[in-house]
Amino acid sequence: MTSDFTGRYIDQARRAQATSGAPGFVASARALALQRFEALGFPQRRKNEAWKYTNVLPLVKVDFDDDVAYPTSDPTALERHARGLLWAKALVVTNGRVDRERVDSLKLPAGVRLERLRDAADAHADVLEAALSRFADQETNPFALLNTAAFHDALILRVAKGVALDEPLCVVHFSGSQRDPSIAHPRLLVVCDESSEATVIEAFVGHSEAPCLTNAVSEVFVGANATINHLHVQWEAPQTAHVSTTNAYVRRDGRYRQQLINLGGSLVRNNVRTLLQGENAECTLNGLSMVRGTQHVDNQTSIEHLVPNGNSWQLYKGVVSDQGTLVFNGRIFVEKDAQKTDAKQQNNNLLLNEGTTINSKPQLEIFADDVKCTHGATVGRLDAEGLFYLRARGIGEAEARNMLTHAFASEVIDACGVDDLAELLSETLRGWLNEG
Amino acid sequence: MLEIKDLHVEVDGKPILRGLSLSVKAGEVHAIMGPNGSGKSTLAHVLAGRDGYQVTAGSIRYQGHDLLELAPEDRAREGLFLAFQYPVEIPGVSNMYFLKAALNAKRVHRGETEVDAFEFLKIARDRAKVLEIDDSMLKRALNEGFSGGEKKRNEIFQMLMLDPLLAILDETDSGLDIDALQVVSRGVNTLRSPENAVIVITHYQRLLNHIVPDFTHVLYNGRIVKSGDKGLALELEERGYGWVEQEFAA
Ligand SMILES: Nc1ncnc2c1ncn2[C@@H]1O[C@H](COP(=O)(O)OP(=O)(O)O)[C@@H](O)[C@H]1O
Numbered sequence: 001m002t003s004d005f006t007g008r009y010i011d012q013a014r015r016a017q018a019t020s021g022a023p024g025f026v027a028s029a030r031a032l033a034l035q036r037f038e039a040l041g042f043p044q045r046r047k048n049e050a051w052k053y054t055n056v057l058p059l060v061k062v063d064f065d066d067d068v069a070y071p072t073s074d075p076t077a078l079e080r081h082a083r084g085l086l087w088a089k090a091l092v093v094t095n096g097r098v099d100r101e102r103v104d105s106l107k108l109p110a111g112v113r114l115e116r117l118r119d120a121a122d123a124h125a126d127v128l129e130a131a132l133s134r135f136a137d138q139e140t141n142p143f144a145l146l147n148t149a150a151f152h153d154a155l156i157l158r159v160a161k162g163v164a165l166d167e168p169l170c171v172v173h174f175s176g177s178q179r180d181p182s183i184a185h186p187r188l189l190v191v192c193d194e195s196s197e198a199t200v201i202e203a204f205v206g207h208s209e210a211p212c213l214t215n216a217v218s219e220v221f222v223g224a225n226a227t228i229n230h231l232h233v234q235w236e237a238p239q240t241a242h243v244s245t246t247n248a249y250v251r252r253d254g255r256y257r258q259q260l261i262n263l264g265g266s267l268v269r270n271n272v273r274t275l276l277q278g279e280n281a282e283c284t285l286n287g288l289s290m291v292r293g294t295q296h297v298d299n300q301t302s303i304e305h306l307v308p309n310g311n312s313w314q315l316y317k318g319v320v321s322d323q324g325t326l327v328f329n330g331r332i333f334v335e336k337d338a339q340k341t342d343a344k345q346q347n348n349n350l351l352l353n354e355g356t357t358i359n360s361k362p363q364l365e366i367f368a369d370d371v372k373c374t375h376g377a378t379v380g381r382l383d384a385e386g387l388f389y390l391r392a393r394g395i396g397e398a399e400a401r402n403m404l405t406h407a408f409a410s411e412v413i414d415a416c417g418v419d420d421l422a423e424l425l426s427e428t429l430r431g432w433l434n435e436g
Numbered sequence: 437m438l439e440i441k442d443l444h445v446e447v448d449g450k451p452i453l454r455g456l457s458l459s460v461k462a463g464e465v466h467a468i469m470g471p472n473g474s475g476k477s478t479l480a481h482v483l484a485g486r487d488g489y490q491v492t493a494g495s496i497r498y499q500g501h502d503l504l505e506l507a508p509e510d511r512a513r514e515g516l517f518l519a520f521q522y523p524v525e526i527p528g529v530s531n532m533y534f535l536k537a538a539l540n541a542k543r544v545h546r547g548e549t550e551v552d553a554f555e556f557l558k559i560a561r562d563r564a565k566v567l568e569i570d571d572s573m574l575k576r577a578l579n580e581g582f583s584g585g586e587k588k589r590n591e592i593f594q595m596l597m598l599d600p601l602l603a604i605l606d607e608t609d610s611g612l613d614i615d616a617l618q619v620v621s622r623g624v625n626t627l628r629s630p631e632n633a634v635i636v637i638t639h640y641q642r643l644l645n646h647i648v649p650d651f652t653h654v655l656y657n658g659r660i661v662k663s664g665d666k667g668l669a670l671e672l673e674e675r676g677y678g679w680v681e682q683e684f685a686a
């Protein structure tokens with residue numbers, strides 16, 4: 001059955017590879033990814049536990065075209081489509097494509113390189129082995145394999161040893177189409193060498209008159225003692241489905257921090273996987289999902305403690321209203337000799353009305369015996385006492401509800417580690433609330 | 437300003453207020469005293485518009501409105517203010533953000549322009565001084581982790597910011613030491629004017645040394661059973677509530 005749907009995607013991937021302008025080792029990795037995608041097909045709810053709550057078959061049946069121009073290149077229109085997320089030092093990517101001039105015009109400090117794969121594959125052959133070849137060989141998520149086979153412009157960001165990016169680097173992915181259903185495969189590779197520091201924001205936005213699918217993959221290599229702050233802010237158009245895969249690999253003493261913020265889209269599925277590969281590595285995976293209308297948001301996280309003395313923190317929050325659906329599956333895996341692991345997971349949800357659906361599941365796989373691992377989940381409603389208190393001071397009911405909802409959500413935003421960003425995100429959230 | 441007539445209120449079918457009448461005119465301060473459980477907070481909550489109370493008979497008119505028809509926020513915008521007996525902690529909302537929203541809601545309601553952050557801060561600093569409140573309290577989350585005294589002080593601070601026509605203080609004095617009591621009283625006395633009215637709900641007489649009432653009422657078993665001047669408060673202080681209970685036991 002599924003092969004009926006994959007054919008179109010396979011053809012598109014073949015064409016993308018033929019025009020990729022990449023050297024042989026890239027081509028063979030991508031051919032392998034395509035082969036494996038073909039063999040797996042799209043995930044089916046009944047056969048694949050990890051996709052139990054999300055049915056992608058109606059989505060992938062759509063005749064998406066991978067060669068559709070984004071409706072506009074006008075800067076003010078883009079600004080509007082980005083809903084406040086087109087921040088300083090931003091690279092604009094439209095439907096998975098980026099012009100070389102745009103990349104070159106970014107003024108980046110010494111020791112920081114940002115390039116398109118098609119322009120610089122040979123220079124990055126060392127990391128592409130892990131980022132593409134091994135990925136193609138080992139990744140099990142069909143969407144991520146499809147991205148690997150079919151992306152147009154992969155971006156590579158490298159931060160050299162000891163270099164600290166003082167300003168956040170922002171990549172804004174626009175997805176959208178004027179008429180025909182369109183698919184984009186944004187791909188970002190971030191490689192931070194030893195003791196470097198960077199904040200990378202990926203914003204996913206767009207305006208569309210037709211159904212769209214954004215199928216993004218980001219891989220982040222965190223070197224020894226490096227610190228990476230990675231924001232994934234998704235506010236896609238209402239007709240756009242968003243599937244993302246983020247893999248982070250953290251070496252000894254490295255710190256990876258991700259904030260995954262979902263505000264838009266129709267069907268949204270995020271896969272976030274962090275591998276703590278070196279001792280004393282740590283990660284913070286925070287998430288905030290604002291779900292309304294008939295949105296369906298499915299967040300799957302996996303933190304893998306592979307060696308001793310790793311720390312992980314996780315705070316996932318969700319606000320669900322109307323007929324929204326929110327899924328959280330948080331896997332924590334602790335390898336047999338990963339002793340002294342300290343893992344904390346918290347999932348808190350706020351339901352704004354009846355008729356919403358929440359599925360929250362911790363998935364602990366612990367094979368070491370000397371570990372600390374705590375998890376908790378809550379589902380609640382807005383506090384009636386608080387609501388009355390605000391209203392008794394003259395604040396209207398809708399505003400009072402928004403205020404309390406914002407307060408609930410800000411815990412995640414305030415933890416993003418960068419004050420300016422927290423403020424921007426806080427405003428973004430207010431914008432979201434006022435739109436409702 | 438406020439005219440309560442024969443008010444009957446139930447909670448979950450249980451009668452709490454049973455025929456309460458009270459008339460408050462501009463410029464007056466009324467004290468309502470009564471033993472625990474007599475219905476003082478119930479009256480305050482019904483006036484402020486809290487859910488969960490069924491008014492089964494009677495009426496409340498406020499400034500020409502049928503008060504019971506107004507949403508809580510509209511009552512507040514029309515100048516009614518309740519200082520809560522138990523102020524609510526609201527993590528994640530800063531005191532300042534909250535108060536600015538409240539002040540602007542009222543201003544918009546009255547057809548005035550909103551104040552910006554700068555103007556707001558000026559007013560807030562000015563009022564905070566009266567109550568010896570530190571600036572840092574403005575930045576903190578609303579009542580979160582505040583001590584009992586800080587919460588009460590914050591209620592009075594909000595009152596001064598919103599400049600109500602009718603202020604209802606529900607046991608604002610309980611849990612305050614003598615210094616705090618004086619500061620809070622000063623705040624309330626700042627508000628007193630021929631245009632405003634205050635209802636001071638209290639269990640003890642001592643607050644009334646600082647905020648001297650024009651009238652004192654004894655609330656017992658859901659009814660005002662005795663009204664008098666400030667002398668009545670002293671009498672209650674001396675004799676306790678026992679005699680009220682004996683005299684008016686249902
Ligand atoms: N929400 C409620 N549910 C049930 N009983 C209530 C509720 N609120 C008040 N009561 C009852 O109403 C009576 C009056 O309470 P209250 O108005 O708080 O008295 P006071 O403030 O004078 O101490 C008490 O018997 C109390 O138990």
Ligand SMILES: [Mg+2]
Binds near residue numbers: 476477478521606607
């Ligand atoms: Mg009371």
